[in-house]
Amino acid sequence: MNEDKPSPSSDFQGLIKPPSFFGLRVDRQSLIKHFFTGSAAVTILTLFLIMYSLLKEGTGFLPTYQFELKVYRQAGLEFCDFIQKPLTENTALLSKLNRAVNADTATLTQKAQARRDALFLAKGRIEEKTARLREAVTEALETAGTPPEKLAQARQALTEANATAVAEEAFPDVYNAEERRQIATDLTAMQPDAAEPPAILKTLSAEFTEQDRIAKEKYAGFLEAVEAFEEATEPIVELHDGIAELAKATKEAAVQQHMAEDAKAQLLAAAESAKTPEAKANFLKEAEATSLEAIDYKGKIEPIVAKLPEYEAMIPPYVAAIKAAMEKVPQKGDTKEATALINEVRKQLPKHLTHAEQSPALMKAWQWDKPIPLIQALTAFLFGGDWITNSSWQDFYGVVPLLTGSLLIAVIALVIALPLSVAAAIYTNQFATPREQELIKPFIEFIQAIPSVVLGFIGISVVGDLIKETSNIPWLQWIPGFPVQERLNMFNAGLLLALMAIPTMFSLAEDAIQNVPRAFSEASEALGATKLQTVFRVIFPASLSGVFAAMLLGLGRIVGETMVVLLVAGNRIAIPDFSDGIGTVFQPAHTLTGIIAQELGEVSKGSSHWQALFMVGILLFSISLFINFVSRKVVKRFQLPKI
């Protein structure tokens, strides 16, 4: 090019883009643009891949579960469970009665037991401290030809060490002065070759045995009643175990056959795609060899159903026996605990007896060949109250206990987090000085930086004990649910999840309040409203939609959180007992997220359990999607005017 005097034509040559980039007509601008387009596309694609894989693994669950439920019915396991249900109830009631009896007998034996056990512990500690010297004495005794003076020396050393150890021991004040002296003498004199344990120990043991005997005598009636309660079930248990074994054998045969069918189908498929005729013939031969004997469900169910009249005949004597046993149970225990337990049993007993009496009728109506439609597999999943896996009897994948756990924990967390974060947001945005703002905001946002596993530690080690100790304070007993039985419970998890949700909710709520036009507060103050009136009558109402969206996004975070609930919620797979009212929050529970994290690593790929966990994942995904959708709607619906 001519720099000095460009010809007119060369001046316009620059309008045509040079073919850069390997001759492709792609300039830098469009390259960058395509890079960003690509990134957005990859993000969306990833989302679709996640949804696809969830659905692919999850939807296979329904036919699998349908088959399992079909076998459960046809093999007669369902039939057996009609009997099992009253038996399970009986066991629960029995355990309560046993706890009541133990609470009562403990009043008599407790002291003697404490005296005996404290001494045992002390003896163990002293022996541990003087272990080396004891060894020396034993060695001296075993070695032939040890001079007697050396043995005496060893014994002397041991006695001295014993004396020091005894002096270091702080004995509880369950012993009087005389006993203390005797304990000191006896324990100091301990030698490894002594034929008898220390005399005082024998005395205390005897004392306990005696007290135990007295207690058993005093509560003989109660103990007998409990025993009768247990014995009443014996014939039923025997009958149940008999037919259960038959049903299980049928089920196992069915499972075997199902596996064989799968294997055959695979062989045939392999034969289809076989490369050589020989290989194909081989596969076909193998497939032929797979025996597929149809299972005679009808023949196998008959002996099981035949037991029904026998079972029906057992029910009236059982009910009579239970009623008789309950007659012998005292009206009132000698301790508060026992009384409470007895009352619980009395309350639940009528329901149990009705269940027992109704069970034969249900069993008569039951049909082994009633088909199970596919939709029933879905309803059994969504509304099933049992999540039982790896059972030798029957696996159930009912999601209700997990769902209630997740929702209840989320509600607890929300109830705690919402007022705190909104109040903090109002204070920070409206009342705090700029200096305070600079301090508060980073601190609250810092909470987000705490790894959830670490929060889990805090829940286990600090919050759990704190809740339990607080719940034992006498003047706090009016709070429902106190005293708390479990350290790890839904309240504990909810508390920590609230802490995790607060930064999100605080930041978003603060933004929402910040976004309220300044013109509103100016108008309000110009009308003679105080700062407080302005905040609560104008600014906060105007920010409500944003605050609501903040709440929903916080909820999304809470529902999806895994680690804390896995560590802290107590992981008991059962629908919470809502009869405790608000106290229900102190019960342990398991969650949708927790179950996936806990079980997915341990199940074999493609099994029904594996598929069920993916279904839980789909459910979780739908819940999050729904929450997100609602929060978007809310924000759109209540948008503020731009001023």
Next chain:
Amino acid sequence: MTQTVAPPSVSSSSSSSVAASSATTQPLLKINEVDFAYGARQTLFGVNMGIAQREVTAFIGPSGCGKSTLLRCINRINDMIEGARITKGNITLGNVDINHPDLDVIALRRKVGMVFQKYNPFPRSIFENVAYGLEVAGMKNKKVIAETVERSLRSATLWEEVKDRLHESALGLSGGQQQRLCIARTLSVRPEVVLMDEPCAALDPIATAKIEELIHQLKKDYTIVIVTHNMEQAVRVSDKTAFFYLGKLIEFNNTMTLFSTPENEQTERYLSGRMG
């Protein structure tokens, strides 16, 4: 409350020429040698003027000349801004220093209402907007509230247009209606003075004409101070006009006099469009 003795209405200050013609009547609002600063930045310099009762006073001047700042000093809405304060001089309302440490700001704001540049009704119903001032004053009597709402809406010439939809959202009204609603809201607490900060800046000519008509009517009962960028508007609505430039009051006179025969050369240049 302490009463400050009114200084002479005509100042001897050389920079601010205060020449209110109605010097015979005692002005309601007196601005005495006021300096004002946002933190370290001073925006008003020795402003000195008196505003008479039941008159419309217009503040004009180029952007950033301090006219809005002075307006916002009169009901102390500037208190909401961190570091904003009067550094010298004082403003008195009926001889009461409005920056007196014992002054009840809430009561002051009920006496001195304000209408803002951009109409800003609360996101509530029309009725609730007008009733707000009474509510925050602690008024519980529903009948009195309803009467006041009607009276205020009538004063703002809005009643006929909204009487059938009082409980619908105020945000559904047109811009001009929203601004008249804001005026009704201001009138509901029966102020003495109404401050208007460019009330028509966001409105179309028809809505503007309605507001100007309204200002004419309100003059009978209220003392009005209006900041405007529109010089025709100042001529149309105001009795007196004050011209500000760079934080100083340059000229203050009867509107007709100021526009026809400005005394100050800067005023003359601004009015003829050669400055600002």
